[in-house]
Amino acid sequence: MTDLVPLRRALLSVSDKTGLAELGQALATRGVELLSTGGTAKALREAGLSVKDVSEVTGFPEMMDGRVKTLHPVVHGGLLALRDNDEHVAAMDTHGIGAIDLVVVNLYPFEATVARGAGYTEAIENIDIGGPAMIRSAAKNHGFVTVVTDVEDYEPLLEELDRHDGHTGYALRQRLAQTAYARTAAYDTAVSSWMAGETGPTPRRRAFAGTLAQELRYGENPHQQASFYRDGSARPGVATAKQHQGKELSYNNINDTDAAFELVSSFDPADGPACAIIKHANPCGVARGATLKEAYTRAFDCDRTSAFGGIIALNQPLDADTAAEIAGIFTEVVIAPGADEGAMRVFSQKKNLRLLTTDGLADPHAAGIAVRQVSGGYLVQDKDVGSITEHDLKVVTKRAPTEQEMADMLFAWTVAKHVKSNAIIYVRDGATVGVGAGQMSRVDSTRIAARKAQDMAEAMGLDAPLTKGSVVASDAFFPFADGLVTAAEAGATALIQPGGSMRDDEVIAAADEAGLAMVFTGMRHFRH
Structure with missing residues (x-):
């Protein structure tokens, strides 16, 4: 293996034809012989380039609907041969195998095929075999062979060839x-x-993968390196959103924006505006309102x-009135399905505020998996x-609860x-x-939430906190009656x-004694 290797012969076979003609022309201009297959060869010829079919090199035609075309010793020998190994070179000479110095391959669009809902048979047909085989052969022999799988790397390749007079460097x-x-x-x-x-x-085996979307300045804390990867899903959210203004999102921004958007997506815009502040x-703060502005102010x-x-996450496109209200305080990120021109103008005066639009809400009922790394492994569960x-x-x-209490309980359960x-x-x-969150005991969460409401009442000059006449949702059962009693004292x-505690009877009795209505869901929502 040497550092600089001349590039004389290239094999191109791509599904994504973006930039193909330009790359082929640039290689041909540098005297590189072009080998290709099927649609790629056709596209190169239509661009006026001289191309040799792989079938000419192998002596075998493409067969089985294109399933077999590059799976041949002449191809893989040309990729895997060590140029500084005398036995390898002798084998190439004996069997008429020419060296291939560059492979440019992108694969059958399996991910896109599945994403658009294709059936099983069509999905199977879009599993590439020859492409990954060539990529792996070329990558293994990177001491001598250059392999390109992303359109984004066409330009760096050509710059390398210019810098080193038609050679590629080991790095x-x-x-x-x-x-x-x-x-x-x-x-x-x-x-x-x-x-x-x-x-x-x-x-028995599970794999996870992503594509780099952004190198982050740091992680949760400045001493932690971090980066952001997309998984290729088309699900609306922070990974697929368009950023209109503001500096790059940080690790914590991305994490919090995802939480906000997933929550607000639980509220169907057909039922009215909703806002979540995270x-x-x-x-x-989470609220509905007659207008988006009202939903925001009530959440605030x-x-x-x-x-x-x-x-701040909104379930409807941002308008100018709501934007003006939001602009009254410092906000890190606003994410919404869209934003009108008036809202854009308002936010343009707030240079540090990031505005993201998603062209839709995330489907709260869509199946998926949640993955968390632990020491030595991963925890995987359904979303x-x-x-x-x-x-x-x-x-x-x-x-029994009143109609208003029932509506508020369902709202609270969605938030929980x-x-x-x-x-x-x-x-x-x-x-x-x-809102009381993340406490080691449920009664502490109940007290904290009530205390926050008391503080807000004092700040707003109210006669009593808004917990008077409220309903309460608990993500899991009350293990003792103390949490319920605390909620009742706060005015709930x-x-x-969910129910399901060994002391359910005790908790129900306490609710009856306090004159409360209580319902069991039979479902809990732990979130750790």
């Missing part, structure tokens, strides 16, 4: 080999993950202190897409799924009025919780 070949192996790994991950969904049982991955009034420097309707609820107290456990949410008239009139 570039090594970097491109790593990219190539990552591409085939991601491709196989997409195939295996799709097949896991098709076959049903928990797979701080450190927890909601500090839940906890104005925590909302400062927060993330929490559990939901309930009024018909799923069981009234367990003497008093997005609050770190132990989670307690007070809601009144379609808006959170107190109804509670929604």
Whole structure:
């Protein structure tokens, strides 16, 4: 292996033809012989380039609907031969194998095929075999062979050839080999993950992959390196959003924006405007309103202190009136399905505010997986897409909830799924009025949420906190009656919780004694 290797012969076989003609022309101008297959060869010839079909080199035609065309010793021998190994060179001479110095391959569009809902047979036909084989052969022999799998690397390749008079350096070949192996790994991950969904049982082996979207300045803290990867999903959200202004998103911005958008996507825009304000991955205010502006102000009034420097998510396109209201305080990120010109003008005066639009909401019922790394492994589970309707609820107290209490309990339960456990949410008239999150005991979350409501009442000059006449949602059962009693003391009139505690009877009795209505969901929403 030497550092600089001349590039004399290239094999091009791509599904994505972006930049192909320009690359082919640039290589031909540098005296590189072009080998190709099928549609790639056709596209190069249409661009006026001289191309030799791989079938001419192998002596075998493409067959079996193109399934077999490059799987041949003449191709892989030309890729894998060590140029400084006398036995390899002798074998090439004996069998008429010419060296291939460059492979440019991008793969059958399996991910896109599956994403558009193709059937099983079509998906199988879009699993590339020859492409990954050539990529892996070339990448293994990167001491002598250059492999390109991304259109983004065409220009760096040509710059390298100009810099080194038609040669490639080892550092570039090594970097491109790593990219190539990552591409085939991601491709196989997409195939295996799709097949896991098709076959049903928990797979013995599982793989995860992503494509670099952004190198981040740092992670959760300045001493941590971090980066952001996309998984190729078309799901609306922070990974697919368009950023209109503001500096790059940070690690914490991305994490919090995702939490905010997933929460607000739970509220169907057909049912009216909704707003979620997130701080450190927890909601500090969620509300509906007659207008988007009202939804925002009602969410803001839940906890104005925590909302400062927060993330705002909206379930409808941002308008100028709402933008003007939001611009009144420092906000890190606003994410919405869209934004009108008036809103854009308002935010253009706030240079540090990031505005993201998504062209839609995330489907809260769409199946998926959640992955968390632990020491030595990964925890994998289904996404929490559990939901309930009024018909799923069981009234367990003497008093049944009123219509308004029922509506508020369902609202509170929707929010509870997005609050770190132990989670307690007070809601009144379609808006959170107190949120307690992430405490080690449920009663502490109940007290904290009530205390925040008291603080807001004092700040707003109210006669009483908005927890008076509110309902309460608990993400898991009350293990003791103390949490329920605390909620009642704060003014709550109804509670929604999963039930299932050994002390359910004690908790129900306490609710009856306090005159509360309580319903059981039979479903919990732990969020750790």
